[in-house]
Amino acid sequence: MRPPLDRDLLAGALPGLRVEVVDEVTSTNAEVVGRARAGAPEGLVVVAEHQTAARGRLDRTWSTPPRSALLFSMLLRPTVPARSWPWLPLLVGHAIGRALRERGYDAGLKWPNDLLIGERKIVGILVERVETPDGPAAVVGVGLNVTLAADELPVPTATSLAIESGEQPDRTAVLVDLLRSLREEYDEWQSGGETAAARLLASYSEACVTLGRDVRVELPGGDLLLGRADSIDPSGRLVVQGPDGPTAVGAGDVVHVRAVG
Numbered sequence: 001m002r003p004p005l006d007r008d009l010l011a012g013a014l015p016g017l018r019v020e021v022v023d024e025v026t027s028t029n030a031e032v033v034g035r036a037r038a039g040a041p042e043g044l045v046v047v048a049e050h051q052t053a054a055r056g057r058l059d060r061t062w063s064t065p066p067r068s069a070l071l072f073s074m075l076l077r078p079t080v081p082a083r084s085w086p087w088l089p090l091l092v093g094h095a096i097g098r099a100l101r102e103r104g105y106d107a108g109l110k111w112p113n114d115l116l117i118g119e120r121k122i123v124g125i126l127v128e129r130v131e132t133p134d135g136p137a138a139v140v141g142v143g144l145n146v147t148l149a150a151d152e153l154p155v156p157t158a159t160s161l162a163i164e165s166g167e168q169p170d171r172t173a174v175l176v177d178l179l180r181s182l183r184e185e186y187d188e189w190q191s192g193g194e195t196a197a198a199r200l201l202a203s204y205s206e207a208c209v210t211l212g213r214d215v216r217v218e219l220p221g222g223d224l225l226l227g228r229a230d231s232i233d234p235s236g237r238l239v240v241q242g243p244d245g246p247t248a249v250g251a252g253d254v255v256h257v258r259a260v261g
Contacts, residue, residue: 002068003067004021005021005175016183017044018045019179020044020047022049024049024051024052025048026051026052027051028046028047028048029139031046033130036137037133039134040075041075041077042076042077044074045073046073047071047175050065050067050071051071068145068146068147069144069148070142070178071143071144072141073139073141075137075138076139077136079190084197086236086237087197087235089251090113090204092113092140093109093113094109094185095182096125096142096178096182097207098185100122100123101207107122108207110209111208111229113127113251116209118159121158122158123142140182144174145158145160146174147160147161147169148160150163161174205231205232210229214228215227215229215258215260216259217238217240217256217257218258219249220253225240225242225249227241227243227247228241235248237249237250238254238257
């Protein structure tokens with residue numbers, strides 16, 4: 001049994017957010033992108049019980065059984081300087097990871113914003129910048145595997161909350177925690193200036209399991225960078241100590257970052 005999300009609870013549980021639950025949609029990100037261009041305000045959240053054409057980074061597609069995951073997109077309209085926007089995907093990963101750790105899951109961040117338990121992926125995140133008549137916006141898409149069994153996982157390297165805990169979590173309660181954490185981290189980042197930026201850098205770095213590992217970075221065009229993942233710089237780039245010294249790479253410059261060994 002996979003019960004539906006509690007729409008009444010979600011409608012009033014999160015001040016500053018307007019949560020809409022739909023039974024089925026091609027892609028929550030595509031839905032919110034269209035709503036953003038039509039003038040929807042910040043704080044719109046569309047949650048789907050099932051997606052028929054879910055899309056991840058590099059336009060990869062995937063699917064999960066209905067009501068087995070949390071699939072949602074949130075509309076944000078950041079007012080921070082443009083130089084700070086590259087931090088938004090990392091902030092989202094940090095906020096979702098924080099919420100999962102507070103629920104007892106040992107979730108770590110793989111740079112820039114995948115969430116792992118052990119070596120298995122449990123959350124995928126896609127952040128898109130959208131030009132709208134009201135200025136640039138960001139659509140934050142999150143997919144969390146909740147009640148999937150081992151034979152339902154989209155790839156063998158994935159996992160779910162149910163697999164990790166041996167229990168069937170309440171998806172509505174988990175979603176409330178995720179959205180609350182995301183809104184709190186985002187609001188602090190928006191209003192906290194340099195102090196908030198420094199705190200985010202420190203907190204993200206502490207949770208990032210990529211740091212300290214030997215990595216293989218696949219760059220566009222087929223080039224490879226091999227070295228030790230050393231740190232995250234103030235712009236959110238991963239600093240890799242390679243044979244020619246340190247190299248900082250941004251998420252937009254990378255195809256894959258994989259641990260070596």
